[in-house]
Amino acid sequence: MIGLVGATANGRRNAAHLAEAWDDARLYEEGPKEALRRAWKECDAVVLFLATGAAVRLVAPLLGDKRTDPGVVTVDDANRFAVALAGGHDGGANRLAQRVADSLGATPVVTTASDGLGVPALDSFGRDLGFEIEDRQDLAAVGAALVSGEPVNLVSDQRRPLGPLPENLVASEDPEPPLVFVSDRMSDVPRPAVVYRPPSLVAGVGCSRGAAAEEIVALLRSSLEEAGLSEKSVASLASIDAKRDEAGLLEAAERLGVPLRFYPAGALSAVEAPNPSSVVREAVGTPSVAEAAVMVSGAELVAEKRKSGMATVAIGRLPARGRLALVSLGPGEEALIPALARDALAASELVVGLGQYVDRVRHLLRPGTRVLTMPLGDEVARAEAALEEARAGGSVALVSSGDVGVYAMASPALELAGDDVDVGVVPGVTAAQAAASLLGSPLGHDHCSISLSDLLTPWPAIERRVEAAALGDFVVSLYNPRSKGRDWQLGKVREMLLAHRPPDTPVGVVKDAYRPTQAVTLTDLASLRPEDVDMLTVVVVGSSQTKLVAGRMVTPRGYLS
Ligand code: SAH
Numbered sequence: 001m002i003g004l005v006g007a008t009a010n011g012r013r014n015a016a017h018l019a020e021a022w023d024d025a026r027l028y029e030e031g032p033k034e035a036l037r038r039a040w041k042e043c044d045a046v047v048l049f050l051a052t053g054a055a056v057r058l059v060a061p062l063l064g065d066k067r068t069d070p071g072v073v074t075v076d077d078a079n080r081f082a083v084a085l086a087g088g089h090d091g092g093a094n095r096l097a098q099r100v101a102d103s104l105g106a107t108p109v110v111t112t113a114s115d116g117l118g119v120p121a122l123d124s125f126g127r128d129l130g131f132e133i134e135d136r137q138d139l140a141a142v143g144a145a146l147v148s149g150e151p152v153n154l155v156s157d158q159r160r161p162l163g164p165l166p167e168n169l170v171a172s173e174d175p176e177p178p179l180v181f182v183s184d185r186m187s188d189v190p191r192p193a194v195v196y197r198p199p200s201l202v203a204g205v206g207c208s209r210g211a212a213a214e215e216i217v218a219l220l221r222s223s224l225e226e227a228g229l230s231e232k233s234v235a236s237l238a239s240i241d242a243k244r245d246e247a248g249l250l251e252a253a254e255r256l257g258v259p260l261r262f263y264p265a266g267a268l269s270a271v272e273a274p275n276p277s278s279v280v281r282e283a284v285g286t287p288s289v290a291e292a293a294v295m296v297s298g299a300e301l302v303a304e305k306r307k308s309g310m311a312t313v314a315i316g317r318l319p320a321r322g323r324l325a326l327v328s329l330g331p332g333e334e335a336l337i338p339a340l341a342r343d344a345l346a347a348s349e350l351v352v353g354l355g356q357y358v359d360r361v362r363h364l365l366r367p368g369t370r371v372l373t374m375p376l377g378d379e380v381a382r383a384e385a386a387l388e389e390a391r392a393g394g395s396v397a398l399v400s401s402g403d404v405g406v407y408a409m410a411s412p413a414l415e416l417a418g419d420d421v422d423v424g425v426v427p428g429v430t431a432a433q434a435a436a437s438l439l440g441s442p443l444g445h446d447h448c449s450i451s452l453s454d455l456l457t458p459w460p461a462i463e464r465r466v467e468a469a470a471l472g473d474f475v476v477s478l479y480n481p482r483s484k485g486r487d488w489q490l491g492k493v494r495e496m497l498l499a500h501r502p503p504d505t506p507v508g509v510v511k512d513a514y515r516p517t518q519a520v521t522l523t524d525l526a527s528l529r530p531e532d533v534d535m536l537t538v539v540v541v542g543s544s545q546t547k548l549v550a551g552r553m554v555t556p557r558g559y560l561s
Helices: 009-021 032-042 052-062 095-106 111-117 139-147 213-227 247-256 265-269 278-284 290-296 339-346 355-364 377-391 410-416 431-437 460-474 489-498
Strands: 002-006 025-027 046-050 071-075 082-085 105-107 151-158 170-172 179-182 193-197 201-207 234-240 258-261 299-308 313-316 323-330 350-352 370-373 397-398 422-426 448-449 475-479 507-512 519-524 537-541 545-547 552-554
Touching: 002 009, 002 032, 002 095, 009 025, 009 046, 025 052, 032 046, 032 052, 032 151, 046 052, 046 095, 052 410, 052 519, 071 095, 082 095, 095 105, 095 258, 105 265, 105 370, 139 151, 139 193, 179 265, 201 213, 201 290, 201 299, 213 247, 213 299, 213 313, 234 247, 247 258, 247 313, 258 290, 290 299, 290 313, 323 377, 323 410, 339 397, 339 422, 350 355, 350 377, 350 460, 355 370, 355 397, 377 397, 377 410, 377 422, 410 422, 431 475, 431 507, 475 489, 475 552, 519 537
Parallel strands: 002 025, 002 046, 046 071, 082 105, 151 170, 151 179, 179 193, 201 234, 234 258, 323 397, 323 422, 350 370, 350 397, 448 475
Antiparallel strands: 071 082, 201 313, 299 313, 475 537, 507 519, 507 537, 545 552
């Protein structure tokens, strides 16, 4: 919950505005001192509509521990600045300042060093990958080294999709301090070091009816200790279907704060566990539960099964998964680059795409990001290059203009991608949508897109689709309408459509939508001149219902008829 505290008339008005606009905000209407005291107790973060000086005085006596204090954002009376005053990272004030700024039209002010310098904040490093910090004692020392540009070694037991790292955070095998250390293994690291525990371990658990949670947790802890592994890295427990309602097992998972996955006996008996037991097979229909559950989870067994009176535990390590972001860049204009695309690009250590598209977003890449550009025609090579990086555990973005899923790179990439990489797709504004917005509302009723490129699709198939679209009276967006080597197709399509639609059917010809060279032409089917059309154009042909209203192309939805 976000607490909103105003003092002046303006401040109260703005606070009330946010309280209306945000589901997770609460207005505190008493005097500012009392309001803040209450919000401090009840909220995760507070927005104070006060000058920073007044805010500092009010907040000072309440400050305790930065890990638990609410984040504080202040907004000046004229609504110009949203200042992340305290709790930038842990308290979420940096993010909140941006949110307040977005809602009020103010400028966010963020002063934590790591953000200004593009340095990862060590207290949230790897948080999206589920990292936990082992202990916090050296956070400040290593953080200071990082911010001041001193070399800091990054030692990780596996490659992980950490995103672009600052130049002085150097991946290394050598645990020389100052150190950022990522591993599920317990080991003595030289100080100063910040040790992160990735969620990389799966514990397979078998138990007899009535086994107590204490016994299971104790066996797991001693198994981890013997194997030299950290409990903080245990990401899940795994067991057999038959134990779905085994109270002690459920409670053990709850105490450890991890999910519990169950597998059927058939799946467990299909893997070859190193220590099978005929007694277990008689009882539950698989010779191994603990070890087999680890293996079926996709983990590599790193600690074979150990037994206590009523339980067995085995431990496995999951391979780190790389990330592939399939990123839409929109038609051309900066403001139409999706916010999610900006996030994905900033989180990628490699960006792959056509040179002209990558050039459009270079300013959104963090220092240290590698760029791989390839020419038109190398689509499969582009997809492979991106996947190779993701398979190796990296984080990579593959970009396309418009929408990445529309006549673009998402399909070849996903045809080739296995389930060993995590994939996210960022949607974008397509050329057809962009063109439509410039023409009016031609896509207001049923519509389709047809690409006239017969490089990958046989021409007879394209003709059949055009014929079907004509018969179905669809508005048609024609992609790849014409190029130097393909100059007759658009004329042929025009004829085919003319056989079903009146000659004055509106047609929009949009070249370079939302780019500096944008050109928008309205014409009709009879007057459409294919020679005026090129590869950078979308042609939107109206249906029998499409009309011009005040010079705008409109396909009625039907409300007015
Ligand atoms: N993924 C893209 C389509 C790529 S196919 C999208 O979602 O829009 C390439 C074709 O898209 C071009 O031949 C042209 O027909 C069309 N196109 C792409 N960008 C365009 C733009 N800015 N203006 C007009 N047409 C565009």
